[in-house]
Structure formats: C-alpha cells, structure tokens
Amino acid sequence: MRRPPLVVVFVALLVIALGETAGAVISQLRPQIVRYAQARVAANPRPHGLAGSPEYDVEITARAVYSAEAGLSFFHTHAQGLGPLVIFASTVTASIVRWRWARGALYALFGLGAFFPLGYLAYSVAVLERGRDAGIELAERYVLTPLGSAAIVGLVALAVLIVAGRRRGETA
Secondary structure (H helix, E strand, O other), X not given: OOOOOHHHHHHHHHHHHHHHHHHHHHHHOHHHHHHHHHHHHHHOHHHHOOOOOHHHHHHHHHHHHHHHHHHHHHHHHHHHHHHHHHXXXXXXXXXXXXXXXXXXXXXXXXXXXXXXXXXXHHHHHHHHHHOHHHHHHHHHHHHHHHHXXXXXXXXXXXXXXXXXXXXXXXXX
C-alpha cells in the first residue's frame, strides 16, 4: 500500500483539528459568540434590513445570529467528516491509481475539497457582515459550491477509474 502526498494528509488533518477546535469553542463560548453576532448585526443595520422597531429588529437579529451559529456548527461537523474522507480517498488513490497524472489530478481535487468546511466559516462571517440572505448566497456561490464540487468530482473520478480498471482486469 502506498501513501498519499503528505501535503494532502496535512491539509485533511488541519481541517479535522480546526473542526474539533471549533466544536470546543462553540460549546464553551456560546454566550460570547451570540453577543458578538448581535453586535455585528447592530453595527450593520442596512444589510440586515433593521427598521429601528424593537419588535421587528429582534426577530431579524435572532435569524441572523441563528444562521451564524449554524455556520459554525456546520463547519465543526463537516470538518470531522470530510477530513477522514479525504485521507481515505487519497490513500485509495495512492494504492490503486496507476497513472501519475490521474493521481495528481485526484490529489489536487481532494486537497481543494478538504477546504470545503472552511466555507461554513465564510458563511458565518458573511451572514453577519452582508445580511442573512446575501451572506448565505455569497458563501454558497463563491466558496461552498466550488470546494464541494472539487471533492465530489474527485470522488466520482476515483470511482470511474476503479471501475474502468476492473473492467480491463487491472488496477486503475
């Protein structure tokens, strides 16, 4: 069994470590995170559509804070799952994909895809700075979709190479 490039393993382990740290931060500092998020919403009233009416603004602020917290939670859970998946997929790639160019392409896709959970940090920040809907759209369009697509394309390509290699009676 061959090993994947250390840079891919390092990136995956870094994402796992950041996700674990985020989980600890979320659980220990939740009140501080909520206060910070509320302060950021209050500092950016226009993007959030605050009207100056306490009844209305409380609901808008609560939705934005909830979305920011959700982004942090998604970061934590996705980092825990995607990091090991990247290590596994890149190890399978190193072990069975024969063509150097194909291995390199898969490593690049897995390395980029490993950063997908960081898109949820961008999601949390963008919600607070740009407003809930605009922030979510920004994070999904420019961070989450490209990085998630890289991971998915890499996994599909690996599966295709495995199937093609089996049909020819060899490893990919």
